[in-house]
Amino acid sequence: KQEVTQIPAALSVPEGENLVLNCSFTDSAIYNLQWFRQDPGKGLTSLLLIQSSQREQTSGRLNASLDKSSGRSTLYIAASQPGDSATYLCAGRGSKDSSYKLIFGSGTRLLVRP
């Protein structure tokens, strides 16, 4: 059974710092992995989707990597800004799962201090 873990649960950094959020998964038979952002009281916004055949995806200041062999994905945020403060969740979609279900981590709550 696929399990997704995110460490740390919370992170506080000063503005301008580059940071890395970690996501680990137990089953390497993963179809794709997505990173989401959730603001308080809001839904989830998809940031990046990495297919199993890819190693990384980039969007602006965000870069996500995927290493299936080690069961890890990282989200790199460059030059962090207070507006980046939110909870970041990763979620994996299994290749053998017909329900298209995403298995979510519990998230990392990020605070970027001005």
Place this chain on the structure above:
Amino acid sequence: NAGVTQTPKFQVLKTGQSMTLQCAQDMNHEYMSWYRQDPGMGLRLIHYSVGAGITDQGEVPNGYNVSRSTTEDFPLRLLSAAPSQTSVYFCASSSPDRANSPLHFGNGTRLTVT
């Protein structure tokens, strides 16, 4: 662009009452799903649908019913609400291209059952 729209945003029910959570999407997505988000439990799949007339159970389907009469709408019904169903409910949609399609979420319905 409306995307995924959920109504109501907030709801308080008494134990035993019934209600329907509404979800509509205007992106012509064939796949729609319902998740619940609980502290410490992450997001868990309740029911999903891969097209009009087709529904199936997810990870935690007990106490919930769904139907999919149109591509646009995917309502979630609570037949007899219980305090354990207090949660935040999210509707999400995507195209069936599992490798390339991010999941789009609504802003959620916050349900309290007393």
